[in-house]
Amino acid sequence: MSAAEAGSADTAVRIAAAVRAGERSAVDVLEAHLARIDGGEAEVHAFNTVTVDAARAAAAAIDERVAAGEDPGPLAGVPIAIKDNLCTRGVATTCSSKILEGWVPPYDATVVERVWASGAVPVGKTNLDEFAMGSSTENSAFGPTRNPRDLTKVPGGSSGGSAAAVAGGFSAISLGSDTGGSIRQPAAFCGVVGVKPTYGLVSRYGLVAFASSLDQVGPFATTVADAALLLEAIAGHDPADATSIPQEAPKLVEHLDDGVAGLRVGVVTELTGEGISPDVLARVREAADALAAAGATVEEVSVPAVAYGLSAYYLIAPAEASSNLARFDGVRYGLRVDAPTTNEMMVASRTAGFGDEVKRRIMLGTYALSAGYYDAFYGQAQKVRTLICRDFDAAYERFDVLLSPTTPTTAFDLGAIADPLTMYLNDICTIPTNLAGHPAMSVPFGTGQDGLPVGVQVLAPALGEQAMFRTAAALEAAAPRTTGASK
């Protein structure tokens, strides 16, 4: 029996409704999840820290509030896991890097504050590729996470721990971050729902920065409705984030059952051809057919510039990372390796503290920004970003949402991909939306030839989350039933 089958859990929607009505206790819900962690975590390694005491105290407090006639909020008693690059006051935040050794943040990220205020119960901090740089969660200083659907496979990355926590039933929902696919790709690999919201819809305050113009926090869940519930809880303007969109967030939950009749769906030609496994493509075609059967109009659409997404991303993201990661210098927090001068101390601390993938991207970014290369690399990539935005805008004149695979393949074996560029190719379908700042989500839709989950990606224009979630709900309703789904 796989960890996923052992981990069949209840949905956040049902847990919150029952806890708010006083029909179930948050403590009982939590203990069921802690028991699954006890049973599966040693093999899966979804967490860097399990916050058992804090979780029990929070769950007991929720039950007391319900007993006192209060409403703890829309996520009342729902166990949640938090990616370990989101700051949690009083709980170590490591980014799965040695360089943050011993650091305990003095503040909560805005999204963390919001899930506490909504009544969620914190079960722990999840493993990731160091500083969210990777597609397999193998780049963690604390060892890899394994896929609960098949322990010989990677869970995807970089939010592999958050995806595995939900797939394994360790938490009902979780938070991740997505810079080039780091929520959607692990969601696809682990057979759960994962959402990258519109850039600016969810606050980045307290998210340790990787590439600031691309990073976005978003939900993992076992159902589309749970993902909508969590996204509503964290979305909305935050004065502490200057890139936060100052307008009301789209309503999602109340529109989930609106259906897709009359919705215009475009299947992206450039993301459904070369480089995508035939079995993954077959699921995407079936998903498109299912939407057509549900009343949507489905057509092919070309978005030519997405073909340049990967190249542009691997110039822009490392450039921003090289700048953001300059702050880890051994002066104010984290690891310090002693040396006679400050400059030598910084070199020694960064050399000992960062893993190889982080060093590779810092150097790539420093090179792309350096004198003589700036225009050819970084400047050119920013112009390609404009082309990608234009081509998406043209597509969205004719279509409400777009459809593609989330990943070119199903989950691969641990250790199977050693070459960095080959690893980067995992993200060809997810990167273009980050460059455009648009929302996209992965919905489980059947399995590949190997029996592992396939994710179908629904893309939408900026703040088009409502149509995206309606489409996702229709796909979920039509998806072939597979083993391990936590329904």
Add this chain to the structure above:
Amino acid sequence: MSTRITSDDVAHVAQLARLELDPAQVELFTGQLAAILEHAEDVEALDLADVAPTSHPYPLVNVLRPDEVGATLPNAEALAAAPQAEGGRFRVPTILGEAP
């Protein structure tokens, strides 16, 4: 196309980024970075003279907040995570070759 990245470039960039690499790592990273940059040649080859760059996906300009006094992190909490602190400040080793 651009000139291929050399091991000297990598060593120079590592020094700029405050990273120390041994010769074997320089060789490894040179090959890997060259492969990634080679993949990016499709972007370099595009004629984009008339295209404006996008630095930010959702354009917001002049994001200002009211000039009001608010809570800030207390000095002791800000220094709590410091590897070394003294007199309410972060302590570091010698800078610029002078005695501390």
